[in-house]
Amino acid sequence: MSRSTCRTLFQKIWQRHVVWQDPSGRALLYVDRHLLHDGSFHAFEAIRAAGRGVRRPNLCFATPDHYVPTVAALRAAPTEKYRTKLDTLTRNTGQHGIVHFGVNDLRQGIVHVVGPEQGITLPGSLLVCGDSHTSTHGAMGALAFGIGASEVAHVLATQTLWQKLPRQMRVNITGRLPDGVSAKDLSLAMIARIGTAGGSGHAIEYAGEGIRALPMEARLTLCNMSIEAGARCGIVAPDDTTLSYLKGRPYAPQGALWDPAVADWRTLHSDDGAYFDTEWTLDASTIEPMVTWGTSPQYAAAIGGVVPDPAGSDSTTQRASMEESLAYMGLVPGTPMDSIPIDRVFIGSCTNSRLDDLRAAAQVLRGRRVVVPSFVSPGSGLIRQAAEAEGLHRVFLDAGVEWRDAGCSMCVGMNGDLGEAGQRVASTSNRNFQGRQGDQVRTHLLSPAMAAAAAVTGTLTDFRKLP
Amino acid sequence: MEPFTRVSSVAAVLTMPNVDTDRIVPAKFLHNPRSAGYGQFLFRDLRLDADGNERPDFVLNQTPYRSARILIADANFGCGSSREAAVWALYGFGIRTVIASSFGDIFFENSFKNGLLPAVLPEAELLRLRAAVAADPLALLQVDLEQQTVSLSSGEVFRFEVDAFKRNSLLLGLDDIGVTLQHEGAIDAFERQRKVQTPWL
Numbered sequence: 001m002s003r004s005t006c007r008t009l010f011q012k013i014w015q016r017h018v019v020w021q022d023p024s025g026r027a028l029l030y031v032d033r034h035l036l037h038d039g040s041f042h043a044f045e046a047i048r049a050a051g052r053g054v055r056r057p058n059l060c061f062a063t064p065d066h067y068v069p070t071v072a073a074l075r076a077a078p079t080e081k082y083r084t085k086l087d088t089l090t091r092n093t094g095q096h097g098i099v100h101f102g103v104n105d106l107r108q109g110i111v112h113v114v115g116p117e118q119g120i121t122l123p124g125s126l127l128v129c130g131d132s133h134t135s136t137h138g139a140m141g142a143l144a145f146g147i148g149a150s151e152v153a154h155v156l157a158t159q160t161l162w163q164k165l166p167r168q169m170r171v172n173i174t175g176r177l178p179d180g181v182s183a184k185d186l187s188l189a190m191i192a193r194i195g196t197a198g199g200s201g202h203a204i205e206y207a208g209e210g211i212r213a214l215p216m217e218a219r220l221t222l223c224n225m226s227i228e229a230g231a232r233c234g235i236v237a238p239d240d241t242t243l244s245y246l247k248g249r250p251y252a253p254q255g256a257l258w259d260p261a262v263a264d265w266r267t268l269h270s271d272d273g274a275y276f277d278t279e280w281t282l283d284a285s286t287i288e289p290m291v292t293w294g295t296s297p298q299y300a301a302a303i304g305g306v307v308p309d310p311a312g313s314d315s316t317t318q319r320a321s322m323e324e325s326l327a328y329m330g331l332v333p334g335t336p337m338d339s340i341p342i343d344r345v346f347i348g349s350c351t352n353s354r355l356d357d358l359r360a361a362a363q364v365l366r367g368r369r370v371v372v373p374s375f376v377s378p379g380s381g382l383i384r385q386a387a388e389a390e391g392l393h394r395v396f397l398d399a400g401v402e403w404r405d406a407g408c409s410m411c412v413g414m415n416g417d418l419g420e421a422g423q424r425v426a427s428t429s430n431r432n433f434q435g436r437q438g439d440q441v442r443t444h445l446l447s448p449a450m451a452a453a454a455a456v457t458g459t460l461t462d463f464r465k466l467p
Numbered sequence: 468m469e470p471f472t473r474v475s476s477v478a479a480v481l482t483m484p485n486v487d488t489d490r491i492v493p494a495k496f497l498h499n500p501r502s503a504g505y506g507q508f509l510f511r512d513l514r515l516d517a518d519g520n521e522r523p524d525f526v527l528n529q530t531p532y533r534s535a536r537i538l539i540a541d542a543n544f545g546c547g548s549s550r551e552a553a554v555w556a557l558y559g560f561g562i563r564t565v566i567a568s569s570f571g572d573i574f575f576e577n578s579f580k581n582g583l584l585p586a587v588l589p590e591a592e593l594l595r596l597r598a599a600v601a602a603d604p605l606a607l608l609q610v611d612l613e614q615q616t617v618s619l620s621s622g623e624v625f626r627f628e629v630d631a632f633k634r635n636s637l638l639l640g641l642d643d644i645g646v647t648l649q650h651e652g653a654i655d656a657f658e659r660q661r662k663v664q665t666p667w668l
Contacts, residue, residue, distance in 0.1 A: 032668045042552075045501070050644070122667070124665070132547065132573060146573055148551035149577075150580035150643070154644050160647060162643065166572075196546055197485070197569055200569055200572065230572070317482065413495070431489070431548075433489040436494070439517065
C-alpha cells in the first residue's frame with residue numbers, strides 16, 4: 001500500500017459516510033444513529049416552527065436523562081418543571097414515531113450509557129447527539145459527534161450533517177494501567193498533559209497495548225473525556241473486546257446479519273502508514289490516581305502530589321487562570337492533594353456510572369462506612385438491576401451511601417441534584433467548571449474508587465492506602 | 468437567521484482563557500424556551516452577584532461596554548458543553564462577534580447557525596489587538612465579514628480566515644437545512660446504497 005492510500009480508522013469511516021463533497025472542503029455526512037434526550041426539545045421546536053418532519057425516525061432513539069429525578073419519590077411524582085420536560089420528550093417521540101425508553105422503562109438511562117448498552121452504537125457507524133459527551137460512543141469504533149440544537153434539527157430533518165474533516169491525532173498508550181488505576185485517571189493525566197484545547201480541531205484515536213488491554217467500559221470512559229481535551233471525538237478500533245461486548249445486545253445485528261457485520265468491522269483500523277497530524281505517547285504503567293484541583297479538567301494532579309503554584313507558570317494568562325481557579329476552589333499552592341477535605345460525594349454520570357465503575361466503588365466501600373453525604377446514580381435502569389443482582393446496592397446501603405435511579409444527576413444538576421454553596425464535592429463526573437454542580441460548589445474530579453475512598457475518610461485519599 | 472455583514476462598536480475585553488459554556492450560560496437556565504430571551508442569562512454568575520445585583524467590575528456592566536457588539540476573548544472560548552444557548556445568550560445580549568485565538572469546536576459551529584461570527588486571530592495578533600484596545604478603550608472597531616478584517620480607527624487592520632461556505636451562509640443569513648435539501652437526490656441515492664452495503668445499520 002502506498003503512503004498516499006494509507007488511511008486512519010477515522011478517515012475510513014468518514015469516507016463511507018460522505019453523501020456529497022462540497023468544493024469548499026465541507027462534506028455532507030450520513031448519520032446512522034441519532035440519539036435524543038429530554039434536552040432536545042429546542043430542536044423539535046425548531047423543526048416544528050419550520051414546518052419540517054423527521055426524515056428517518058427509525059434511526060433515532062430517545063431517553064430522558066438531563067432532567068430526570070434520581071430520587072424514587074420525585075421520580076414517581078416529578079415537580080412541574082421536570083415533568084414538563086419528560087412529557088415533552090414523550091410527546092415529541094410519539095408524534096414522530098421515535099423509539100423512546102421512558103422514565104418507567106428499565107432501559108432508561110444516560111443516553112451515552114444506553115447507546116452502547118442496547119447495541120444501538122455500532123462499529124463503523126456515524127452517530128450524533130445534542131450533547132458534547134457523545135464522544136463516548138467512539139469507544140465502539142464509531143464516529144460520534146456532539147452537536148448543538150440547530151444541528152440536531154438539521155439531522156432530524158435531513159439525516160445528514162455538514163462537517164469538515166478534522167485533523168487526526170493519535171494517543172498511543174504503552175504499558176498497562178497499574179492495579180486499581182482506571183481509565184478516568186488515564187484521561188485526567190492525558191488532559192493535564194495536552195490541555196483542554198490540546199485536542200481542538202482533532203479527532204483522537206486511542207491506540208496501543210494499553211488500549212487493547214482495556215475492557216469496553218473503560219474505553220467508554222476514556223472516549224467520553226475526549227471532549228474535555230477539546231477534541232471533536234475519540235475513537236478506538238473495534239477488536240474482540242468490542243465484538244464480545246456487542247454480541248446479543250438488543251439492537252446489535254442479529255442472526256444472518258452478524259457475520260457480515262463482523263467481517264466488515266474487522267477491516268476498521270488505521271493502516272500502518274496512516275498519517276496523523278499530532279501524536280502523543282503515554283505510558284499507562286506510570287499513571288497514578290488523579291484528582292483535579294482547579295476549575296478546568298486540565299488542572300489535575302496525582303493524589304500523591306500537591307496543589308501547584310501559579311507562579312511556576314510561564315504565561316501571564318495561564319497564571320491568572322490558575323489563580324482564579326484556586327480562589328474559586330479555596331485552595332493554596334503546596335497543599336498536599338490528600339489533605340483536602342470533602343463535604344460530599346457523587347458517583348455517577350456518563351463518564352463513570354457503568355457496572356465496572358460501581359464495582360470499583362463497592363470494592364472500596366465494602367465493610368466501611370462513609371462520613372460525608374454520598375450517593376450513587378447508576379447509568380441506566382439495567383445497570384441498576386445488574387448491580388442489585390450481584391448485591392452492590394447492599395454494599396452501598398450498608399456503607400451509608402444512597403442508592404438512586406439513573407440520570408445525569410449531579411454531573412450537571414439540571415434535575416435539581418446540586419451541592420450547596422461552598423461545598424467541596426468529590427465527583428466521578430467530567431467537568432469541574434465553576435457553578436457546574438451548584439452556585440459556588442467546588443468540584444474535584446476523580447475515579448469511582450477514589451470517590452469511594454473520599455467518602456470513607458472525608459478527605460481526598462489514595463484508595464490504595466486505606467487501612 | 469439575521470445576516471452578518473459588518474459591525475462597528477467598542478470592544479469589550481475578557482482575558483480569561485478556556486471560558487466554558489457553563490459560564491456563558493449556566494445549566495440552571497437551560498429549561499427555558501429560546502423565546503424567553505437568553506440575553507438575560509449571559510455570564511450570569513460573572514455579571515451578577517447572588518442577589519441579582521450587577522458586579523461593577525465585570526466589563527459588560529460598564530458603560531459603554533454594556534452595549535458592545537464586539538467581544539474580544541482569549542484561547543478556547545466556548546469550550547465544554549454543546550449547549551447552543553451559549554450562543555443565544557451572547558446574541559441576545561447584543562454581541563454579534565467574538566474574536567479569540569481559538570474556540571471550542573461545537574460552540575464555533577453553533578455560532579454560524581445563529582448569526583454570531585466567531586473570528587479567529589492568531590495568538591500574537593490577538594495580543595496586539597488587545598494592546599491597541601487597551602491603549603484606546605473607547606475606540607470603535609469594525610469587524611467586516613466580507614473583507615474578513617478587524618479594523619481599528621487608527622487604520623490598523625487584522626485579517627482573519629473563515630471557511631468560504633460558512634462565510635457565505637452568514638453573509639446571506641441562509642438556513643442550512645434549505646441548502647442541504649438541494650442535495651436530497653444524493654441523500655436518497657446514498658440511502659439506497661447503504662441498505663445494500665451495510666444492511667445491519
